[in-house]
Amino acid sequence: MTEKNRAGWDAGRFIRTLAYFEAIPGWSWLKQILPGVADKPENYLSGGKQVGVILVAGATGGVGKRVVQRLLERGYQVRSLVRDKDKASSILGNNVETYVGDITQPETLTPAMMANVRAVICCTAVRVQPVGGDTPDREKYNQGVKFYQPEIVGDTPERVEYLGVKNLVQAAAQYWQQNPSGEKIVFDFSQPTPQLQQIWGAVDDVVMGGVSQSEIRFVEGTALFTGNVSTANSGGFASVRTKNFTSPLDLSGYEGVTLRVRGDGKRYKFFLRTESSWDGMAYSYSFDTVANEWITVRIPFNQLTAVFRAKTISDAPAIDTTKIRSLQLMLSKFEYNGELNPQFSPGGFALQVESIGAYGSAKPQFILVSSAGVTRPNRPGINLEEEPPAVRLNDQLGGILTWKWRGEEAVRESGVPYTIIRPCALTEEPGIQPLVFDQGDNIKGKVSRDSIAELCVRVVEQPQDGNLTFEVKADPNYGAFAANWQNLLARLKRD
Secondary structure, three states: OOOOOOOOOOHHHHHHHHHHOOOOOOHHHHHHHOOOOOOOHHHOOOHHHHOOEEEEEOOOOOOHHHHHHHHHHOOOEEEEEEOOHHHHHHHHOOOOEEEEOOOOOHHHOOHHHHOOEEEEEEOOOOEEEEOOOOOOOOOHHHOOOOOOOEEEEOOOHHHHHHHHHHHHHHHHHHHHHHOOOOOEEEEEOOOOOHHHHHHEEEOOHHHHOOOOEEEEEEEOOEEEEEEEEOOHHHOOEEEEEEOOOOOOEOOOOEEEEEEEEEEOOOEEEEEEEOOOOOOOOEEEEEEEOOEOOEEEEEEEHHHOEEEEOOEEOOOOOOOOOOOEOEEEEEEEOEOOOOOEOOOOOOEEEEEEEEEEEEEEOOOOEEEEEOOOOOOOOOOOOOOHHHOOHHHHOOOOOOOHHHHHHHHHHHHHOOOOOEEEEEEOEEEOOOOOOOEEEEOOOOOOOEEEHHHHHHHHHHHHHOOOOOOEEEEEEEOHHHOOOOOOHHHHHHOOOOO
């Protein structure tokens, strides 16, 4: 290309584009030492955070607060079901969405609580404390480390472990029956946040020597992709793209992506990328717009075309919907493999986007943290002297294990997909331990609350085919924990 032909090319804009998307070699290191360059954490978007809500009941308890923390660290959108909002703020912080309700009062478990919820993790439990009250060295969280004679205070096991769980799973079942699949919002541009505004940026043909220019603006409750596309300097495309998500967007279980758009009659492209590299393979779909009319565009995953720079890749694997790294919208003069876009014309363009979502039949999940030993009270032939305190003291503690069992049964009878986790004695030991899974309710031992919280999150991330009940304990003889969670869960028998 001659110097005359390149006269309109903006080298500065080319460098700024690469810098914004961290495509300059060594940029990640360089931005840490240059003043004013380092990105704030909120400028990055976690993919999983945008698709569906995880509702955590009992979110201020020993396991529940750890579940909330781990979900947030992985980028999920979490809604905490709590009875006391001020207490929740003091334990969970002020940036966690809370819903004030009580599982023992079904009238408080409204559809608003379940709105857009795709999984419920129930960590609720009656309040158990040492006889004579809690003290720093005797508080309930030391149970499992050292035994103190326990007593129940507050609500009864029947109300919490059975009726409360039954109320919660019925509320979930009713919502999911009325919303069997539906659309899950990935990006909602009606109320753009600062984070949302800083994740999208322009990628125009300046990266190939062209002079087209575009931008994304947030106006009138929409994202407006607009600009001017030019074929000068052998260019001819303009686009906006997200930065790579800090954790991949997981759309497994869905059938495809849906766009709500108003265009100008031109044909646009939508891209998904599963690679974090700047200039790698992408999965593309072309769609036509109707001038000045809102339309819904459905993009089935099985109709995406694998491409590299508008050239199709015939032997590319099907898209892995569990690890989507970025999204992109484009107006280009090219279709694929040198074919021209039949609806293309150079000049100004405008595409308004109201939302980007996922549609299909993703299965909801109900995860209940119960307890090992729930079937052992009054089991024929059992030697109570060899059983854990909870089994020996079941009657003294208001039938706590018996009511937990009834709560499990309520979940099984609800018709919703479920996983019931039965931990052995819970401890405050830090960290994730080597775990042993078993079925039949016979094992005894201990397990940390950290480990159970991690297990709950893993079940969310790896939904099971078929309903599942199992016990879990820690076993130091297993050595350093390096298990494959998916394989561990897959070996268990379904109910």
